[in-house]
Structures are given as structure tokens and as C-alpha cells.
Amino acid sequence: MRILIVEDDNRIAKPLAEDLKHQNHAVDLASDGLQGWDYALGAEYDLILLDLMLPKLDGIALCQRLRAAQSPALIIMLTAKDTTADKVLGLDAGADDYLVKPFELDELAARIRALLRRSAEIRPEILSYGGLQLDPQTLAVRYRGMNLDLTPTEYAIVEYFLRNPQRVLTRSAILDKLWEFDRTSGEGTVKTHIANLRKKLTAAGSPKELIETVYGMGYRLKIESD
Template sequence: MKILLVEDDDRIAKPLAEGLKNEHHVVEIARDGIEGWEYAQGAEFDLILLDLMLPKLDGITLCKRLREAKSKALILMLTAKDTTDDKVIGLDAGADDYLVKPFKLKELAARIRALSRRCHELKPKILSYQQLQLNPSTGEVTYDSNLLSLTPKEYLILEYFLRHPKQILTRTAILDKLWEFDKSSGEGTIKTHITNLRQKLKAAGSRNNLIETVYGVGYRLGSLEN
């Protein structure tokens, strides 16, 4: 998932972002409501983790603005306020769920998985293509039952391909989806990750062109006929 974390307290935001990255998510941090709105307008996010008490623009107002703008992102409120009225206000503003601080990363990860299952674009439990399988729930990737050891970025790239098996994915699309805004990454970075991913797939038994290069455009999963 590509996640926008809108949280003004770095003591919470930084370790939370690192924990989510270790769960194979791409995470951007916005430190006030206005910055959160600008981030949300500049890229497509799967999930927005939204603190209620924010500088410049509070979480409730931002949530309403996002829904008025037809944002399809899942929104999970993070707040120290735990009264029923506070929860109702947040949900009525357009949030999909509500988590009270303090919480453990394990609980947040479970809430994120639950929201994904409830999403109207329900994703399959196991992503597969030929002998390749990826389990989003466990993070396990196998080819012909051989377990692959992937870096977090390799995992995200492979998951992106498996969720779009018939599409040519441009290098720009991969960068936008899987890299943070403030990271200076380019086509060379993507090429390196693709090369490493191909090597690991080949070592597990895959054919050479499982991930094809479409010259001048990007990459795609190769067809059975090739």
C-alpha cells in the first residue's frame, strides 16, 4: 500500500513510518493538515492515516475536504480522544475506521488488513502468476514452491506487477507508486531493482523473461508464449 501519514509529532510519526515500511508499505509523512491536503492532491494513496489534532487544518476538516474531493483512499483516524461522540464525529466526517492512541504497530497493521478486506475493490488473498505466488498477509513469496528472500522494495515491485498482470508499467508509474517524494530515485534505481529481482526469480527456477522489458516504455510480466 501507498500510505500518507498525517501526524505532527515526530516522536510518533517517524517510528510509525519505519514500522509500516517494514510491513512492505510506502509511507509519506505530512506534518500538518495543509501539507496533508497538498500531498493527497499530488499523488494517489491507498490509505491515509490521519491524526485528529493537527496544526493549520484539523483532521476532521481535512477528512471532510478529502471526501468532498472524491478521494477514494481509505481513511483511518488516529487520535487520543476516545469518547463515543468523538468517534462518531470522525466516522461521520468520512473516516473508515478510528484507532485510539496509544496503540501498538501490530494492532494498526491488523486494522489496515481489515480495511483492505472491506474495500470494495477486494484484492485476492494470494496473488499468483504461473508458478509465482505472493501472500500479502504473510509477506511470503514463492516460485514453484521455492521461497524467495526479497528486499522490501523488491517485494513492493513484484506485488505491483502481480496486481497489474496484463499492464505495461512505466518507470514513472513505478517511481510514483513505490518511492517517497523526497527520495532522489530515477530510472537507474528501478533498473537495478528489476535486475536483482530477475536474478532471484531465476535462481528459484523461473524463465528468463518472466519480467519483460518493453523498450522505451517500462516493464510487464511476460506471457506464457514467450
Template sequence: MRILIVEDEQRIAKPIAEDLKHQHYIVDIAHDGIEGWQYTQSTQYDLILLDMMLPQLDGISLCKRLRTARYNALILMLSARGTTADKVVGLDAGADDYLVKPFELEELAARVRALSRRTPETRPSILVHGDLQLDPGSCNVTYRGKRLSLTPKEYMLLECFLRNQNQVLTRSSLIDKLWNYDKLAGKETVKTHITNLRKKLKAAGSQNLIETVYGIGYRLGNS
């Protein structure tokens, strides 16, 4: 899942981003409402963590603008204002949930998980392809019962392939899905991660689970 944090206070945004990255989410940070709007015009996010009080363009106005533009990302409003009236304003502006500051990262993570279950995609609890299994809940990956030790990026690549089993994924599409907005990777970087992932799958017994479609990209094979 790709998440945009729109928060002007770095001391709040940075630990949230780091915690979400450790949970294998792709995270970008915008520091004001205008920058947040610009990010959404170039990238489709699954979830936006939106501070209510922002410079340039406040969170309520940005939320309304996104909904008017039919931007369908889930929105979790963050605010130090915790009255019922404030929550009503945020939810009526188009937010899907409202969290009052200060909050624990564990509660935020739980809200993110709960919101992710509202997405229209049908996501099985365990993703399976032949002898390969990936459990998004625990982030465990096994091949023929043997657990694989993957880096976060290798895990996200494999999850992306498993969620798109009948598609050929180009290097460009993988970059769009899995790399941060401000840290875009080159195609050679994708190739390197694919190579490393293949080595680990091969060590577990797979011969050609990730196939190269020459001139296009990659897809899941049958081994």
C-alpha cells in the first residue's frame, strides 16, 4: 500500500514514516497542503494521512479539493483538536477516519490496517502461487515450507508479483509502485533487486519463479 503523509511538523512526520516503512508500506511526505495536492496529481495513493492544520492549504480544504476531484484514496485526518464538532468537520469534508494528537504509533498502525480493509480489492489473507506463500499479516514468506529471509524491498517486489499474478509488470510500473516519490530508482536498481530475489528463491528450490519477458518486464512463472 502506498501512503502519503501531509504533515508540516518534521518531528511528527518522520517517526510515522519510519514506522510505516518498517511495516512494508511505501511512504512519501509532503510538508504543506499545496505540496500534498501536487503529490496526488502525479501519484495514486491508497491512503493519505492528512494533518488538519497545514500551511499554504489547510487539511480540510485539501480534503474537500481531493474529493471534488474524485481522488479516491482513503483519508485519515490527524489533528490536535479532539472535540466532536472538529471530528464532524473533518469527516464531513470527506475523511474516512479521524485521529486525535498526540497518539501512539501502535494505534496509528491499527487504524491504517483497519482502513486498508475497506479498499475495494479482494485481498486473501495469504497469497499463494504454487509452492510459494506470502502472509501479509505477519510478512512471512515461505517456499515449500522453507521460510525466506527477504529485505523490505524484496518482500514488496514479491508481494507485487503475487497481487498481479496474471500480468507482466514493466520496470517502470514497479518503480511507480514500490519506490518513494522523492527517491525514484533507475531500471538497473529494479534489475538488481530482482536478481537478488531470484537468488533467494533459487536457494529455496525455485528455478524460474520470476520470468523475464524480454523487452517488456517480468511476470510470475510456474517453478
């Protein structure tokens, strides 16, 4: 998943970002509400972790803006305020869940899994296309039963293709979806990762270009013949 953390306290934001990256997620950090809004306009996020008390634009106002703009991202509000009134305010603003600080990273991971289960009709538990399968719960990727040893970026690319099996994905779209704003990466980086991923898929028995090049446009999953 691509995740945006909007949190002005680095003591919370940085360890949280590192933990999520270790779980194969692409993570962006914003330190105030307006920066969070700019990030949300510039990329498609699956999940936004949103602090309630933020400089420039508070978390409630940002959440309301996101929902008014029809953002489909799951939103978990993070705050030290634990009264019922505060929780109701956050949920009424459009948040999907509310987590009180301080919290354990394991609890946050469990909340994220619960939200994904709730939206299972949109995001199926097992993603598959032909012989390629990805399990978001266990982070396992297999080709016709054979496990693939993928880097976090390769995993994210496979997930992106499996969630968009009929789309041609341009290199710029893959960059926008999977790379963080603060990293300097070009389209050549995408080309390199696709090449490495193809080698691993071929070694597992897939057709030579299960991820095929659509010249002048980008990449898509190739329809396998029986």
C-alpha cells in the first residue's frame, strides 16, 4: 500500500514510517495539515494516518477536505485526546478509525488489517491473475504455487499490477504510486525494477514477459494461454 502519515511530532512519525516500510509499504511524511493536503492531491493513497492537532490545518479540517474531495483513502485519526466527544468529532469528519496516543505499533497494524477486512469486497483477500497470486495478509507472492523472494519495491509493483490487471501502467504512474515524494527517482528506476522482477518470475516458471511492454505507453499483465 501507499501510506501518508500527517504528523508533526518526529518522535512518532519516523519510527512509525520505518515500521510500515518494513511491512513493504511506500510511506510519505507530512509535518502539517497543508502539506498533507498537498501530498494527498498529488498522489493516490490507500491509507492516511492523520494526527488531530496539526499546524496550519488541523486534522479534522483536513479529513473533511479529503472526504469533500471524495478521497477513497482509509483514514485513521491519531490523537492524544481520548474523550468520547473527540472520537465522535473525528469519525463524523470522515475518519474510518480513531487511535489514541500512545499506542503500540502492533495495535495499529491490527487496526489496519481490520479496515482492510471491512473493505474486502473492494480489496479481495487474495489477488490473482493467471498463475500469479499475492496474499496481502501474509505478504506472500507465488507463481503457480512457487514462492517468490521479492524486495519491498518489487512486491509493491506486483500488487499494483494485480489491483489493475487490465490497465496499461505508465512508468510515471508507477513512480507516482509507489515512490515517496522525497526520493529522487526517475523512470529508469522503474525499468530496472521491472527487469529484475521479470527475471524472478521467469525463474519461477512464468512466461518470459508476464509483465509485457506496451511500446510507447507502459506495461501491463500479459494474458496467459493455457
